[in-house]
Amino acid sequence: MKKYSLLKKSLGISKIENIAKIEVDYPINDFCYAGGYGFVVTSTESHIAYVIGRDGQFMPPYYGTPGEKLMPLSKAESRYASGLSYPSSICWDKDHVIVTEDGGRFLSKIDLNVELWPISVMQTALQDRNEMDDMLARFPERPIAAIDIYGEDVYWTIDSLNACFNIRRCHTKKMFGTKPGYTSASNAWSSCFNHPRGIFYDAPTFFFSDTKNHCVRSIQGNSIKIICGHPNRKGNEDGEHGSLDSPSKLRGNSSQLYCIDSNSVKSISRSNGYLGTILTPNKLISIDVDRGSGDLYILEAI
Numbered sequence: 001m002k003k004y005s006l007l008k009k010s011l012g013i014s015k016i017e018n019i020a021k022i023e024v025d026y027p028i029n030d031f032c033y034a035g036g037y038g039f040v041v042t043s044t045e046s047h048i049a050y051v052i053g054r055d056g057q058f059m060p061p062y063y064g065t066p067g068e069k070l071m072p073l074s075k076a077e078s079r080y081a082s083g084l085s086y087p088s089s090i091c092w093d094k095d096h097v098i099v100t101e102d103g104g105r106f107l108s109k110i111d112l113n114v115e116l117w118p119i120s121v122m123q124t125a126l127q128d129r130n131e132m133d134d135m136l137a138r139f140p141e142r143p144i145a146a147i148d149i150y151g152e153d154v155y156w157t158i159d160s161l162n163a164c165f166n167i168r169r170c171h172t173k174k175m176f177g178t179k180p181g182y183t184s185a186s187n188a189w190s191s192c193f194n195h196p197r198g199i200f201y202d203a204p205t206f207f208f209s210d211t212k213n214h215c216v217r218s219i220q221g222n223s224i225k226i227i228c229g230h231p232n233r234k235g236n237e238d239g240e241h242g243s244l245d246s247p248s249k250l251r252g253n254s255s256q257l258y259c260i261d262s263n264s265v266k267s268i269s270r271s272n273g274y275l276g277t278i279l280t281p282n283k284l285i286s287i288d289v290d291r292g293s294g295d296l297y298i299l300e301a302i
Helices: 128-138
Strands: 002-009 016-024 029-033 038-044 048-052 059-062 090-093 096-101 106-111 116-121 145-150 154-156 165-168 171-176 196-202 206-209 215-220 223-229 247-252 254-261 264-269 275-280 284-289 296-301
Touching: 016 048, 029 090, 029 296, 038 090, 059 296, 090 145, 096 145, 128 275, 145 223, 145 247, 165 196, 196 254, 247 284, 254 284, 264 284, 275 296
Parallel strands: 029 284, 145 196, 196 247
Antiparallel strands: 002 016, 002 296, 029 038, 038 048, 048 059, 090 096, 096 106, 106 116, 145 154, 154 165, 165 171, 196 206, 206 215, 215 223, 247 254, 254 264, 264 275, 284 296
16 A cells, blocks of 8 residues: 655645545555545556545546556547556646646546546647657657646646647647746747746746756746746755755745745745745655645655
8 A cells, every 4th residue: 555645734824734644556646636526646657547535535436447558549539538648747627637648748638527538649849749759769858747727728848848838729839948048038938948847827927947947937928037046056045035956846826836846845935936945755746736725735655
């Protein structure tokens, strides 16, 4: 059995509550808050996703077949599928979750009321599967590093392309991103990024972890700025001029951003960039935020 603790930090309260102990047969790689359903988790090597109730109990069924890799379907094939292939990053909106599959080649949708079906074969600047396979050969890191969902839109960053993309109703466009590195330009579309591995969208602003530049940045319209951290200088200092060390998954509410930074959970003020350490667990798995209440959830292995 795999054992985990689910922690909660309510908005405006400093205390962290241990709200559930989780014991499951398959390891958890990522999770998302899913409203009245509880939490949906992915188990990458087991090729499944499943629901955990607020009490920490597994709620059948499994989405996918445990231990059996099944390739996602293309748009031209049947709508319904019975399996998953290496599901990893996950996020929730209303009655469904979006999950990345097959090393980041696919974005698939799980309707929690019905069954599993894919929303799109990922086609961005990459026109076909052969080009995607070629990119995977050249860049061993998974293409889709982070995802977020807002209404009809799904946003994701492609780590090795240093870029962000958007999909709406299977139509994809590039949002921003050029060559790797860092520029201090205030124009978002000509700025450089270095392996962005976290994204959070709160209209009309994008927030993202510029991971190898060791900072969190925001884009609103055509304007880009640093919220927290120092480009090309990593560190582990809290405060108004705090420093970060490879920030990754990013979530937030109306006043705060939360990110995974090394093995710590950090809070960042959206107004002045004040950085604080919330928790440094022994084995941090992931974080998520309830967009409605603003509460932060933390999952750690025990």
